[in-house]
Amino acid sequence: MTKYLVFGHKKPDTDTIASAIAFAYFLEQEGHEAEAVALGEVSGEPVFALEKFGLPVPRMIETAANEVTHVALVDHNEPQQSVDDLDQVQIDYVIDHHRISGFNTAQPLYYRAEPIGCTASILYKMFQEFGHQIPQNIAGIMLSAIISDTLLFKSPTTTEQDKAIGLKLAEIAQVDLYEYGLEFLKSGADISKQTDEEIVDGDAKNFIMNEKNIRIGQTNIIGFEEVLARKEGLLEVMAAKRAEMDLELFVLVITDVLESNSIGLAVGEDLRVIEEAFNTEIKDQQFELPGVVSRKKQVVPPLTAALS
Amino acid sequence: MTKYLVFGHKKPDTDTIASAIAFAYFLEQEGHEAEAVALGEVSGEPVFALEKFGLPVPRMIETAANEVTHVALVDHNEPQQSVDDLDQVQIDYVIDHHRISGFNTAQPLYYRAEPIGCTASILYKMFQEFGHQIPQNIAGIMLSAIISDTLLFKSPTTTEQDKAIGLKLAEIAQVDLYEYGLEFLKSGADISKQTDEEIVDGDAKNFIMNEKNIRIGQTNIIGFEEVLARKEGLLEVMAAKRAEMDLELFVLVITDVLESNSIGLAVGEDLRVIEEAFNTEIKDQQFELPGVVSRKKQVVPPLTAALS
Numbered sequence: 001m002t003k004y005l006v007f008g009h010k011k012p013d014t015d016t017i018a019s020a021i022a023f024a025y026f027l028e029q030e031g032h033e034a035e036a037v038a039l040g041e042v043s044g045e046p047v048f049a050l051e052k053f054g055l056p057v058p059r060m061i062e063t064a065a066n067e068v069t070h071v072a073l074v075d076h077n078e079p080q081q082s083v084d085d086l087d088q089v090q091i092d093y094v095i096d097h098h099r100i101s102g103f104n105t106a107q108p109l110y111y112r113a114e115p116i117g118c119t120a121s122i123l124y125k126m127f128q129e130f131g132h133q134i135p136q137n138i139a140g141i142m143l144s145a146i147i148s149d150t151l152l153f154k155s156p157t158t159t160e161q162d163k164a165i166g167l168k169l170a171e172i173a174q175v176d177l178y179e180y181g182l183e184f185l186k187s188g189a190d191i192s193k194q195t196d197e198e199i200v201d202g203d204a205k206n207f208i209m210n211e212k213n214i215r216i217g218q219t220n221i222i223g224f225e226e227v228l229a230r231k232e233g234l235l236e237v238m239a240a241k242r243a244e245m246d247l248e249l250f251v252l253v254i255t256d257v258l259e260s261n262s263i264g265l266a267v268g269e270d271l272r273v274i275e276e277a278f279n280t281e282i283k284d285q286q287f288e289l290p291g292v293v294s295r296k297k298q299v300v301p302p303l304t305a306a307l308s
Numbered sequence: 309m310t311k312y313l314v315f316g317h318k319k320p321d322t323d324t325i326a327s328a329i330a331f332a333y334f335l336e337q338e339g340h341e342a343e344a345v346a347l348g349e350v351s352g353e354p355v356f357a358l359e360k361f362g363l364p365v366p367r368m369i370e371t372a373a374n375e376v377t378h379v380a381l382v383d384h385n386e387p388q389q390s391v392d393d394l395d396q397v398q399i400d401y402v403i404d405h406h407r408i409s410g411f412n413t414a415q416p417l418y419y420r421a422e423p424i425g426c427t428a429s430i431l432y433k434m435f436q437e438f439g440h441q442i443p444q445n446i447a448g449i450m451l452s453a454i455i456s457d458t459l460l461f462k463s464p465t466t467t468e469q470d471k472a473i474g475l476k477l478a479e480i481a482q483v484d485l486y487e488y489g490l491e492f493l494k495s496g497a498d499i500s501k502q503t504d505e506e507i508v509d510g511d512a513k514n515f516i517m518n519e520k521n522i523r524i525g526q527t528n529i530i531g532f533e534e535v536l537a538r539k540e541g542l543l544e545v546m547a548a549k550r551a552e553m554d555l556e557l558f559v560l561v562i563t564d565v566l567e568s569n570s571i572g573l574a575v576g577e578d579l580r581v582i583e584e585a586f587n588t589e590i591k592d593q594q595f596e597l598p599g600v601v602s603r604k605k606q607v608v609p610p611l612t613a614a615l616s
Binding site for chain 2: 092097098099100101102103104105106107108109110111112113114115125129296301304
């Protein structure tokens with residue numbers, strides 16, 4: 001029996017929290033001791049789902065090596081998105097649906113990544129393969145992760161597998177998929193109680209593109225009016241982050257989850273690379289991203305290409 | 309439908325060849341076009357297995373991007389072990405059982421690694437999960453890979469999963485596992501047609517230990533008599549390689565696959581570190597390695613410890 005800490009990326013979102021909880025439960029079924037923890041404060045959307053399904057909010061950690069020697073990563077693999085002392089623990093498992101970047105181990109490990117909408121969908125398949133039942137509350141949080149990552153199957157990252165698995169999880173969780181899905185998405189898109197800092201940086205991630213530091217945030221909203229009324233404040237936070245983190249670019253993708261459409265805000269020395277990447281025009285640091293809902297599929301690749 | 313080239317590492321061994329063939333077949337079942345190819349001449353052990361099960365020897369390639377835009381890697385992930393123009397193609401699949409090192413992608417991909425004895429064992433599980441039948445000849449070559457990588461389940465890298473999967477593959481391949489296993493291992497252990505260079509360097513790998521270059525080769529034989537009759541020639545090749553590659557040490561592990569026992573030959577300025585690592589005495593550059601069969605698990609770790 002090994003004792004594991006299981007965690008997703010910093011700035012935890014619903015998939016990171018749900019997958020940590022689901023995989024910790026999975027490891028317990030495999031005879032290990034495992035605890036789902038979070039690399040940052042859990043707020044907003046995932047809290048709504050945790051409350052809905054009666055699950056506790058995972059404890060926050062700063063470092064892992066002071067508690068365990070073995071860890072499992074979910075929903076990420078890039079060291080800068082992970083726990084600060086990752087190099088001082090042994091990574092035995094990675095379950096993820098992102099590109100692989102900067103990830104190295106000294107030992108063979110269990111690594112399972114698939115190019116599908118959600119880490120929780122991969123975990124569903126692993127529960128099947130290993131013959132473990134999924135309890136109702138864990139099915140509920142896994143379903144929430146799929147709804148969150150696929151925007152209720154509207155994101156181009158969605159696969160037929162995510163849809164089929166979502167339907168099965170809704171059955172186990174005993175909720176109506178579309179009714180709960182809209183209720184859940186609306187809870188995450190309510191920015192009235194969020195600070196400018198939370199909107200800008202709540203889900204932001206750093207990417208190294210052609211040796212440059214690029215930070216890309218994404219916020220879900222319903223209707224652009226409310227968020228654009230706060231544009232000046234948002235740009236100020238972005239400029240401050242850029243100086244603080246020595247960024248080439250900070251891009252915020254503002255996504256209307258009901259219309260499946262986005263607007264971008266950008267801060268940087270030279271924004272022509274954004275015009276090139278998205279074949280668009282920038283006015284007052286703002287640009288259209290029609291039909292864009294996925295940072296991973298529709299923002300990172302064209303920006304990477306334009307920068308290289 | 310995507311067209312794939314599927315390949316394992318340079319200096320192809322049985323697992324690399326078998327897994328390329330099996331995964332190319334798997335991709336065809338998934339509706340893709342796929343061809344198993346080799347990054348180097350296929351000789352010895354894998355050729356025996358291919359002939360036994362009536363499979364053609366995979367074509368050799370030097371580069372991939374001149375033929376396809378998409379590739380699948382099996383049995384390796386480190387770029388220096390892969391095709392030279394790996395950075396010019398998109399890697400959609402990796403199926404492997406090694407550590408992850410230096411591997412990066414721009415896109416999400418299907419990556420499945422497990423810490424078990426053989427890549428072919430992981431592929432067997434994928435055929436099960438996806439509901440694809442394994443044809444008799446492909447089961448035979450996959451079985452050969454498991455026998456090769458685990459030395460018929462005697463290597464400490466062997467897991468219970470490799471054993472159970474080996475038994476199932478032997479059934480599909482319609483061979484007696486132990487009878488065929490011995491016949492196959494003997495074929496790979498026939499050094500009568502190998503040059504001294506092939507014996508010494510055919511499967512040699514470089515390791516950096518405490519900032520020193522150490523090269524460790526391994527050759528499988530049956531009975532030490534024949535190989536030790538060629539000791540002088542082998543040591544000459546080792547000394548030449550040492551000078552050419554600026555090596556601190558060149559160690560050749562000669563493994564009797566039937567007795568699960570090894571003898572080492574060593575070339576270097578100061579061989580006391582070997583006496584320390586393996587708690588042994590060196591006579592005429594030769595030493596005993598009782599019970600040792602795995603370079604990865606039984607040679608590299610003690611030598612690394614002794615050198616640090």
